Amino acid sequence: MALKALLKKQLSKYPPVYRAVLRVYFLLQPVHLMELVAGTRAREREWARRTSKQRTEASGHQGDEWIMGYWDTRNQGHRPFMIDKISAHYPFSSVLEIGCNCGPNLYMLARKFPGVRLEGVDINEKAVQTGNELLKAEGLSNVKLWAGKADDLSQFSDGSFDITFSDAVLILVGRDKIKKVAREMLRVTRRALVLLERHCFEPQARDPQGLGVYRHGYWERDYTALFRQFVPEKSIVITRITKDIWPDPRWQETGAVIEVSLNAKGTTKMSMSF
Numbered sequence: 001m002a003l004k005a006l007l008k009k010q011l012s013k014y015p016p017v018y019r020a021v022l023r024v025y026f027l028l029q030p031v032h033l034m035e036l037v038a039g040t041r042a043r044e045r046e047w048a049r050r051t052s053k054q055r056t057e058a059s060g061h062q063g064d065e066w067i068m069g070y071w072d073t074r075n076q077g078h079r080p081f082m083i084d085k086i087s088a089h090y091p092f093s094s095v096l097e098i099g100c101n102c103g104p105n106l107y108m109l110a111r112k113f114p115g116v117r118l119e120g121v122d123i124n125e126k127a128v129q130t131g132n133e134l135l136k137a138e139g140l141s142n143v144k145l146w147a148g149k150a151d152d153l154s155q156f157s158d159g160s161f162d163i164t165f166s167d168a169v170l171i172l173v174g175r176d177k178i179k180k181v182a183r184e185m186l187r188v189t190r191r192a193l194v195l196l197e198r199h200c201f202e203p204q205a206r207d208p209q210g211l212g213v214y215r216h217g218y219w220e221r222d223y224t225a226l227f228r229q230f231v232p233e234k235s236i237v238i239t240r241i242t243k244d245i246w247p248d249p250r251w252q253e254t255g256a257v258i259e260v261s262l263n264a265k266g267t268t269k270m271s272m273s274f
């Protein structure tokens with residue numbers, strides 16, 4: 001750990017070298033090498049199978065620490081900002097979160113909007129089960145989490161939610177699946193998508209469709225280029241996150257809330273049959 005910090009300190013004195021080393025480091029991550037072969041399925045498998053490496057007796061959450069890490073931060077960091085962004089769309093009667101883990105965002109929404117139907121899907125069954133137990137223990141009966149994948153929301157019929165949101169999930173979806181995920185999110189949503197993801201603020205010459213560029217271990221993309229294939233461009237609004245809400249420098253540089261509205265006059269969904 002100390003060696004890593006020392007190396008980082010030394011290398012950061014030479015920004016071009018530091019950037020090149022970082023690039024190689026992330027390109028060589030096992031999950032990315034697997035992604036090169038198997039596409040997004042490699043990352044899905046990693047998240048679906050994720051378990052805690054350590055067990056903390058004291059926490060009482062044996063084997064679930066990585067999940068409890070999400071739960072324990074449910075009113076911290078960027079979350080109040082995210083909840084405000086979603087709340088700005090109120091009134092609504094139903095909300096879906098894609099990649100909800102154990103439901104920290106949905107917990108906050110459930111407390112704020114007790115009359116709203118809230119649902120979440122996550123690829124990790126243990127996170128879903130733990131979340132349902134935690135939410136029940138909190139006496140919240142208007143939230144339900146389901147095991148599921150972002151590119152297959154077939155358990156939900158068309159337009160079953162007013163709002164669909166994601167928080168640091170589409171960064172895990174590669175070029176092979178992002179259009180399918182976008183299409184599914186749009187299909188199940190009546191009014192708006194609210195996505196907190198990493199956005200390419202500069203148009204990417206080598207990625208005109210916004211499918212994604214792999215940077216610093218995650219997928220960043222031009223969300224305007226992606227969603228204008230589905231909805232008119234005027235219904236896509238992208239807001240840079242403020243630096244104070246996320247300590248990670250890469251999030252500070254690229255973090256954005258992408259809002260896609262589906263009910264504004266003249267902004268109905270375009271054909272999705274491509």
Ligand SMILES: C[S@@+](CC[C@H](N)C(=O)[O-])C[C@H]1O[C@@H](n2cnc3c(N)ncnc32)[C@H](O)[C@@H]1O
Nearest residue numbers: 047070099100101122123124149150167168169
């Ligand atoms: C970085 S975490 C964010 C969790 C949550 N959105 C939050 O803000 O706390 C990403 C989550 O997405 C889930 N996930 C990853 N790929 C997914 C996929 N293809 N479909 C559904 N969930 C996925 C993971 O299991 C994990 O819980």
